[in-house]
Amino acid sequence: xxxxxxxxxxxxxxxxxxxxxxxxxxxxxxxxxxxxxxxxxxxxxxxxxxxxxxxxxxxxxxxxxxxxxxxxxxxxxxxxxxxxxxxxxxxxxxxxxxxxxxxxxxxxxxxxxxxxxxxxxxxxxxxxxxxxxxxxxxxxxxxxxxxxxxxxxxxxxxxxxxxxxxxxxxxxxxxxxxxxxxxxxxxxxxxxxxxxxxxxxxxxxxxxxxxxxxxxxxxxxxxxxxxxxxxxxxxxxxxxxxxxxxxxxxxxxxxxxxxxxxxxxxxxxxxxxxxxxxxxxxxxxxxxxxxxxxxxxxxxxxxxxxxxxxxxxxxxxxxxxxxxxxxxxxxxxxxxxxxxxxxxxxxxxxx
Numbered sequence: 001x002x003x004x005x006x007x008x009x010x011x012x013x014x015x016x017x018x019x020x021x022x023x024x025x026x027x028x029x030x031x032x033x034x035x036x037x038x039x040x041x042x043x044x045x046x047x048x049x050x051x052x053x054x055x056x057x058x059x060x061x062x063x064x065x066x067x068x069x070x071x072x073x074x075x076x077x078x079x080x081x082x083x084x085x086x087x088x089x090x091x092x093x094x095x096x097x098x099x100x101x102x103x104x105x106x107x108x109x110x111x112x113x114x115x116x117x118x119x120x121x122x123x124x125x126x127x128x129x130x131x132x133x134x135x136x137x138x139x140x141x142x143x144x145x146x147x148x149x150x151x152x153x154x155x156x157x158x159x160x161x162x163x164x165x166x167x168x169x170x171x172x173x174x175x176x177x178x179x180x181x182x183x184x185x186x187x188x189x190x191x192x193x194x195x196x197x198x199x200x201x202x203x204x205x206x207x208x209x210x211x212x213x214x215x216x217x218x219x220x221x222x223x224x225x226x227x228x229x230x231x232x233x234x235x236x237x238x239x240x241x242x243x244x245x246x247x248x249x250x251x252x253x254x255x256x257x258x259x260x261x262x263x264x265x266x267x268x269x270x271x272x273x274x275x276x277x278x279x280x281x282x283x284x285x286x287x288x289x290x291x292x293x294x295x296x297x298x299x300x301x302x303x304x305x306x307x308x309x310x311x312x313x314x315x316x317x318x319x320x321x322x323x324x325x326x327x328x329x330x331x332x333x334x335x336x337x338x339x340x341x342x343x344x345x346x347x348x349x350x351x
Contacts, residue, residue, distance in 0.1 A: 001014050001015065001016070001051055001052025001053065001308055002014075002015050002308060003015070003052075003054075004211070004288075004289045004290065005211070005289070006127075006157070006184055006185050006211040006213075006289050006290075007183075007184035007185050007205075007209050007210045007211030007289065008182075008184055008208070008209035008210070009157060009184040009211075011083075011126075011127075011156075011157060011184070012054075013054060013055045013083065013211075013213075013289055013290045014052055014053045014054045014055055014290060015283055015290060015291065015308050016051075016053055016279070016290065016291055016292075016293055016304070016305060016307065016308055017053060017054075017055035017056065017057055017085075017213070017290040017291070017292045017293070018044070018045070018048045018053055018055070018056050018057065018292070018293060018294070018295075018301075019056075019057045019058075019215065019292040019293060019294045020036075020041070020056060020057065020058045020062065020067045020070070020071050020294075021033050021034075021058075021059075021062050021063075021067065021294055022034025022035075022036050022294045022295065022296055023036045023037075023041055023058070023062070023063065023066065023067040023070040023071060024036070024037075024062065024063025024064075024066030024067045024069075024070055025063060025066075026063040026064050026066045027063065027064060030062060030063040030067075033294065034294070034296045036070070036296070037070065038070050038073045038074055040297075041070050041071065041073075041074035042074045043298055044295060044298060044301055045074050045075060045078070045082075047298055047301055047302060047305075048301070048305075049078070049081055049082065051302075051305050053082075053305075054081075054082055054083055055082070055083045055085060055126075055127075055290055056071060056075075056082055056083065056084055056085065057085040057086075057187075057213070057215075057292050058071050058084070058085070058086045058087075058120075059086055059087035059088075059090075059129075059131060060086060060087060060088055060090070060112055060115065060116050060119075061087070061090040061091070061131065065115070065119055068086060068116055068119035068120050069119045069120075071084070071120060072119055072120040072121035072122065073121070076121065079122055083126040083127065084120060084122065084125055084126050084127070085125075085126060085127040085128075085129065085159070085187075085213070086116050086120065086125055086127075086128065086129070087128070087129040087130070087131040087161060087187075088104070088108070088109055088112035088113065088116070088128070088129075088130065088131060089102070089103060089104050089108075089112075089130050089131040089132050089134055090102060090131050090132065103134045103136060103137055104130050104133075104134035104137045104141075104142040104145075105134070105137045105141060105142075105145075106141055106142075106144075106145040109142070109145045109146070109149070110145065110149075113125070113128065113149055113154060113155070117154065123153075123154070124153060124154055124155065124156060125154065125155050125156065126156045126157065127156070127157045127158070127159050127185065128146065128149065128155040128157070128158050128159070129158075129159045129160060129161045129185075129187055130142065130146075130158075130159075130160045130161065130163075131161050131162070132161065132162045132163075133160070133162070133163050133164070133167040139170060139171055139174050140174055140178070142171075143171060143174055143175055143178075143180050143181075144178070144180060146158045146180075146181060147175075147180035147181050150181045157181075157184050157185070158181055158182075158183055158184070159183050159184060159185035159186060159187060159213070160183050160185075160186055160187070161186065161187035161188070161215075162187070162188070162189075163186060164200075164201075165200040165201055165204050168183065168186060168201070168204060168208075168210070169204060169208070171183060172208055172210075183210065184210065184211060185210060185211040185212070185213050185289060186201065186205065186210050186211070186212055186213070187212075187213040187214075187215055187292075188201060188212050188213070188214060188215065189214075189215055189216050189249065190212065190214045190215075190217065190282065190285075190288075191214075191216060191217050191218060191219040191223065191278065191282070192219065192223060192259050192263070192278050192281055192282075192320060192324045193219040193222060193223065193249075193251050193255065193256055193259050193324060194216075194219055194249050194251075195324060195326065197212070198285075199328075199329060199332050202285075202286060202287055205286075205287040206286060206287055210287065211287065211288075211289030211290075212287045212288045212289060213289060213290050213292060214282055214288060214290070214291045214292060215292050216248070216249075217278065217279055217282050217291045217292065217293065218275055218278055218279075218293075219249070219251065219256075219278075220248035220249055220251075222251060222256055223259075223260070223263065223274060223275060223278045224274070224275050225260075225263075225267075225273055225274030225275055227256070227260070228257070228260060229257040229260075255326075258323055258324075259320075259323050259324045260274065261323070262319055262320055262322075262323030262324070263277050263278060263320070265319065266312070266316045266319065266320065269316065270310065270312075270316075272306070272310065273303060273306075275303070275304060275307075276303070276304065276306050276307045276310075277312070277320075279291055279293065279304060279307035280307045280310060280311070280312050281312060281317065281320050283307065283308070284311075284312060284317055291307075293305075
């Protein structure tokens with residue numbers, strides 16, 4: 001396992017990290033991801049630690065808090081061996097109908113952090129994410145609260161998730177203005193069939209030194225190698241749940257199959273699997289600090305961890321880039337035309 005710095009911080013994280021969205025399965029949405037309980041969770045965590053994985057990601061909203069609870073029980077006696085990333089902002093599980101039980105207000109974040117600490121059975125969180133941007137709470141209120149949590153020792157680093165470019169840049173500017181802690185990472189959706197991150201957020205991350213923690217690197221379960229043209233959908237796919245399928249990215253089938261065909265070609269060249277190639281492609285991309293993988297069982301986990309053991313060639317990367325390319329959105333196509341002579345780097349990576 002190799003390690004990378006997390007953005008503009010001194011914290012090192014493993015190239016592959018483990019996501020615990022499969023822990024719990026306490027409602028229809030998360031049941032389609034998995035329903036791992038404590039006994040199996042301990043095995044998966046041991047496999048990860050033995051492989052050098054040091055970052056484990058969860059959220060207070062995963063399976064109504066069950067993911068945090070199971071992770072907390074599963075790491076008993078091993079807390080000092082790993083980093084925990086969790087999140088807040090979405091509606092809390094306690095008294096869910098109360099109006100202040102969601103968002104990034106001081107009121108909600110303090111109570112959400114305390115609740116996460118209890119479920120995780122720890123006295124500090126290594127990386128605390130805002131799970132989404134709260135447009136109703138002043139950004140100053142959110143960042144001052146996070147700064148207070150860091151100064152109190154309950155949180156070590158702060159990060160965001162699913163922010164737009166202006167959400168993140170404005171937050172960073174406010175932190176700089178007041179001397180508060182700043183976001184060091186951004187947890188983002190990024191995959192071979194979801195490359196929107198590259199247009200605005202990746203150049204911002206390069207400029208501001210923000211590390212990307214990639215969620216759903218296999219395109220919401222579509223790049224497992226089991227979804228192919230003309231074949232029935234696998235029985236254990238999260239896409240079999242309509243509520244889960246509708247909540248994730250919507251991908252045209254022809255585009256998906258084109259990308260899978262390109263993955264197949266590289267897989268045959270390398271002797272690796274489709275998901276291993278998809279993960280290895282991400283590890284070659286700028287700003288990526290760690291790729292978060294999930295797993296329903298030990299064999300699936302071990303297979304995905306192989307992605308760190310080889311390196312795709314430039315030609316293989318280019319073939320995957322070409323197969324997954326999409327039309328350039330505005331204003332980036334205009335920038336390509338207007339500044340092509342001054343920006344020799346290929347789009348979308350125009351700093």
